[in-house]
Amino acid sequence: MFDARLRPLIDPPLNRLGQALAGMGVSANMVTLAGMVLGLGAGAAMAFGHFGLGLALVIANRLLDGLDGAIARATRLTDWGGYFDIVADFVFYVAVPVGFALQSPDNLLPGVLLIASFTLTGTSFLAFATIAAKRGLETSAHGRKSFFYNTGLAEGGETIAAFVAMSLLPAHFPQIAYAYAALCGATVVQRTLVARATFRQTP
Incomplete structure (x- = not known):
């Protein structure tokens, strides 16, 4: 929901750092892997109850997630890089609630439901992107990306805020x-309504 509004603030410093790292020979995929x-x-x-360390690693992960895109923009965007980036994102999104779920029996049910909601939001996001690409739709609301980013109520910024609050x-x-x-459930409904309005039109 807030990601598109934050981009003009965070992109300029990230792009400068990304250009510097690219000049040093650091690749976007190396940063994605890290x-x-x-x-x-x-x-x-989180699973072992080290919440302060977990919070620091959450923040570090998100910094690198911004930097890999900045490095890619400073060099070139690739289909493999776009694929690897989104897979790495969802590895992170799943790892944190799994950690909390393992940390305490009281966290198991809410952790499972949160992961299920991430699965649904991810499905709605990627399904929209796939059909948008098929129809040649484009957007620059989230900066230059490898595929269509559909805005939703729950996006990266909101997810990080939730993870920080949990930590x-x-x-x-x-x-x-x-x-x-x-x-996240409301986001799935929102994206479904947008998809219905967008894709019911015959291209």
Whole structure:
């Protein structure tokens, strides 16, 4: 919901850093891989109750997620890079709630529901992107991307805010997870309505 509004603020410094790293020979895929490893580490830290470390790894993961795109834009966008980036994103999105679910039996049900909601939002996002590409639709609301990014109520910024809240208030993970799973469900409904209005038109 807020990602498109944040892009004009975060893209300029990220692009400058991305250009510098690209000049040093750092590849976007190397950064994506490093970010995915840190994301898995965040989930492991949550599972063992090291919430401060987990929070630091969440923030580091998101920084690298922004940098890989900046490096790609400074060099060239590739289909493989776009694929790898979205897979690494969802590895991270799943790792954190899995970590919380393993940390306490009380977190198991809300963790499972949160992961299920991520599965549905991811499906709606990627299905929309696939058909949008088929129809030649484009958007620059989220910057230059390898495929169509459809805006939703629950996006990257909101997910990170939820993960930060969970890390700072781990005892309230169930309440935060239930609330965010509901927002993800609303996002699926929203995207479905947009898809219905967009794709019912014969191209």
